Amino acid sequence: MIIVKVKKQLIGYKGKFTLEADFIVEKGEFLTIFGKSGSGKTTILRMIAGLEKPDEGYIEFDGKVYLDSSKKINLPPQKRNVGFVFQNYALFPNMTVYENVAYAVDKKQLDRVDEVLKTVELYSLKDRYPSSLSGGQQQRVALARAIVKNPDILLLDEPLSALDYSIRSKLQDELKKIHKIFNLTTVLVSHDKPEVFKLSDRVIYLEDGKIKKIGTPREVFIEKSISGKFSFYGTVLDVRKADLVYVITVDIDGNLVEVATTQEFKVGEEVLVGTKAFNPVVIKV
């Protein structure tokens, strides 16, 4: 379990404000920090990693104290077992895929490099240089480098936001898989609601440095659920205009449904499809 209790005065574009966050992340949990630009999301990740110091605070992982300002404890990043992936891959251009990943571990752990490269499906590309890889492949190298040291905590700062929709979606599936396989405790920063829905067990809604809401994505994002007979969450796959309404195609767990609506939706948006007016019919199939 990660315990985070931090306070720091920041200087935003509107002036000074205090980042004040107090939350726990259960072991094996996938937690996302969501919020507008400048709300303090990255600063929280950097504090967990030890790259930034709060004015006051306490951070621990499974009883190991990373930071305790009252006791002047502040472990440096290399003493915190944390893997970090940023938006801009940050790979070494003069090293191959294998070398980029192996750089993070000492010689005794080299066996693990091959294992991790196979898990993220990069093994066949291990002798290539970053410049010859796609954005999605480069981000998988960054991910492999972050997990090869077997971190207790994986920190992801908008790692997929530079990628286009289909690659992002595929990498989201892989992230979820890797989180489970390596039994990680993951904290993601994202401002993409469908991504938050797809990946997170819980989400923190951060606004101007304060936690406004914390809960499952449904609890945090769906203000009021439809008080009707049934409703399902899905992702918008297609939008077309038909006279005065839009017809959207929604993927509900692999089932495609078409719904007419006067509201405009975007492809990739997470929606709740429900009905209030009639009783659904259930037929044995």
Ligand SMILES: Nc1ncnc2c1ncn2[C@@H]1O[C@H](COP(=O)(O)OP(=O)(O)OP(=O)(O)O)[C@@H](O)[C@H]1O
């Ligand atoms: N060490 C610091 N001292 C003072 N202000 C800081 C410090 N670090 C960051 N800030 C400011 O605090 C604000 C929050 O920054 P942060 O990067 O945490 O936001 P964010 O929510 O991750 O934003 P984005 O989504 O744009 O990345 C920014 O306005 C930033 O300039």
